[in-house]
Amino acid sequence: HYFIQSNLRAMSALGVEHHMFVQTLAARRIVSEKEAVELITKCIELSDVSYPTVELPDHITKINSKLSDLFLEIRKGTCEHTATKYYCFVNNQEDEISKLCSNYSPQDFAYFRKLIEQMILSDEGYVQSTDSLTLCNSLPDQKKMTYVHAKALLRGWCSEHWLLEDRKNNSFQLGPRALIELGPYIQSAYGDHVTSCSLCRTLCIYGERCEDCNTKFHYHCKERINKSVENMRCPNCKAEWS
Amino acid sequence: YFIQSNLRFEMSQQNKRLKTNGLDDSQAGPSNANVSQLTPDARALARSEQVAAQMSGTDLKKLEIDLARYLLFADKKNIPTKKQDIFKHVLKDNPRLLPKVLEGARKYLKRTFNYSVCEVDYNKNRYYLLRNNVELPELQLLTRPAHSHSQLALLTIILSMIHMANNALDEKDLWETLKILGIDRTESHVDFGETEKLLNEFVKQTYIEKQKVTTTNGLVVQLKWGMRAYHEVRMSDILQFVASIYDVDKDIWKKQFSSHDGAMDIS
Numbered sequence: 001h002y003f004i005q006s007n008l009r010a011m012s013a014l015g016v017e018h019h020m021f022v023q024t025l026a027a028r029r030i031v032s033e034k035e036a037v038e039l040i041t042k043c044i045e046l047s048d049v050s051y052p053t054v055e056l057p058d059h060i061t062k063i064n065s066k067l068s069d070l071f072l073e074i075r076k077g078t079c080e081h082t083a084t085k086y087y088c089f090v091n092n093q094e095d096e097i098s099k100l101c102s103n104y105s106p107q108d109f110a111y112f113r114k115l116i117e118q119m120i121l122s123d124e125g126y127v128q129s130t131d132s133l134t135l136c137n138s139l140p141d142q143k144k145m146t147y148v149h150a151k152a153l154l155r156g157w158c159s160e161h162w163l164l165e166d167r168k169n170n171s172f173q174l175g176p177r178a179l180i181e182l183g184p185y186i187q188s189a190y191g192d193h194v195t196s197c198s199l200c201r202t203l204c205i206y207g208e209r210c211e212d213c214n215t216k217f218h219y220h221c222k223e224r225i226n227k228s229v230e231n232m233r234c235p236n237c238k239a240e241w242s
Numbered sequence: 243y244f245i246q247s248n249l250r251f252e253m254s255q256q257n258k259r260l261k262t263n264g265l266d267d268s269q270a271g272p273s274n275a276n277v278s279q280l281t282p283d284a285r286a287l288a289r290s291e292q293v294a295a296q297m298s299g300t301d302l303k304k305l306e307i308d309l310a311r312y313l314l315f316a317d318k319k320n321i322p323t324k325k326q327d328i329f330k331h332v333l334k335d336n337p338r339l340l341p342k343v344l345e346g347a348r349k350y351l352k353r354t355f356n357y358s359v360c361e362v363d364y365n366k367n368r369y370y371l372l373r374n375n376v377e378l379p380e381l382q383l384l385t386r387p388a389h390s391h392s393q394l395a396l397l398t399i400i401l402s403m404i405h406m407a408n409n410a411l412d413e414k415d416l417w418e419t420l421k422i423l424g425i426d427r428t429e430s431h432v433d434f435g436e437t438e439k440l441l442n443e444f445v446k447q448t449y450i451e452k453q454k455v456t457t458t459n460g461l462v463v464q465l466k467w468g469m470r471a472y473h474e475v476r477m478s479d480i481l482q483f484v485a486s487i488y489d490v491d492k493d494i495w496k497k498q499f500s501s502h503d504g505a506m507d508i509s
Contacts, residue, residue: 014353019375020376020384022354023355023356023381024381024384024385026355027318027384046378046380046381047378066354067354069307069348070314070354071307093311096313097311097312097331100315146307
């Protein structure tokens with residue numbers, strides 16, 4: 001019994017390819033699915049092991065079994081705007097320690113929280129660019145945040161995939177990193193005010209609502225169902241979609 | 243442009259870690275020798291094991307995980323962790339537990355990331371730095387964001403200059419040489435932005451130290467290697483780097499082979 005146990009433990013130990021992968025994910029925080037597959041392939045190649053096929057989900061499950069003790073996880077999610085899939089290195093325990101090591105000031109945090117709250121509570125799931133900027137005026141600190149600083153923060157958050165800028169619509173919405181990393185927090189803090197997509201059953205902030213039956217859908221989920229143009233009906237109540 | 247061409251070489255050298263005269267994973271733990279012959283660290287570990295024995299396994303495990311997370315997140319910011327930081331943020335009520343909790347934290351970091359925790363004594367402080375046990379140069383290119391590659395190249399150049407100046411480089415000389423490379427002290431650089439600000443970042447991350455020294459020219463600011471430079475970079479690699487630029491054999495620089503006067507020994 002002990003022999004089997006100790007061998008199982010050894011078998012589940014992470015290899016060099018896994019250590020390289022998790023180190024890179026921890027450094028880059030969020031990568032697209034395509035990048036993740038390229039990365040694990042490269043890690044396998046560099047560490048001189050061979051697998052018959054590259055099964056990314058299996059490797060991630062293995063890594064997560066070790067990360068979970070440290071309240072960390074590599075979690076998968078989808079961008080609500082582009083439908084691109086992402087893998088995100090997330091922290092599952094919001095404690096004093098993780099707060100200490102953030103790159104942003106408390107005021108920056110307050111601005112971010114205010115922004116995403118607006119996006120979450122709005123039905124469309126986005127905030128107009130001008131409104132996003134003026135939101136920095138209503139922060140509770142004595143020292144006012146300049147528009148220059150707010151603009152720089154917005155740019156930075158977009159580059160880190162916390163937020164996403166929709167240039168055509170002149171608006172900002174939650175980026176894949178915010179959705180993946182803050183998903184559980186959003187559910188628990190705003191439970192009554194948010195809905196899930198009726199098709200994929202995951203949290204839906206940015207999406208379309210059927211006026212008849214009041215259900216909400218991700219744009220890409222709806223597109224997947226409605227293949228032909230004539231078939232513009234609500235997948236739930238079959239009412240014609242304007 | 244020689245910064246870019248030497249980047250790959252520089253990256254492979256940056257990856258080689260330096261063994262300090264501090265402790266790392268392999269040296270942790272009490273020896274079987276006579277108690278009176280135990281090192282101070284071994285005595286501290288024995289003491290902490292006594293205190294830990296009075297705790298519940300769950301409570302101890304929580305502290306080990308907290309410390310592992312703290313060391314991991316702090317490393318991301320590239321500011322070295324001091325013993326005092328750990329007491330303040332992780333072991334608030336139980337400072338004596340540090341050796342035992344560190345032992346546990348080491349295990350988590352080793353099996354999850356293959357990081358070791360190095361204890362380095364420097365300037366009367368004890369620091370805790372993570373060391374990457376995966377010695378593959380390509381990994382550095384993967385884990386560091388693209389914009390930081392050129393910053394590391396600049397750091398290597400500056401460390402090389404300091405080393406060739408026997409660990410006492412006048413700040414004035416640094417800027418004069420950088421100007422030749424197209425890096426101006428006051429003008430914004432296409433890769434580095436405000437280079438002086440970046441230099442101060444390197445100082446904050448303890449790669450470089452600034453010291454005011456009285457010389458024949460009066461009071462000047464001199465640059466030396468910092469603790470993190472000794473931890474991450476081998477002098478022989480820096481010599482190899484400089485030799486490759488001048489296309490000579492590094493043996494011609496006898497003086498620069500020896501360790502910096504008054505600084506930490508390299509093994």
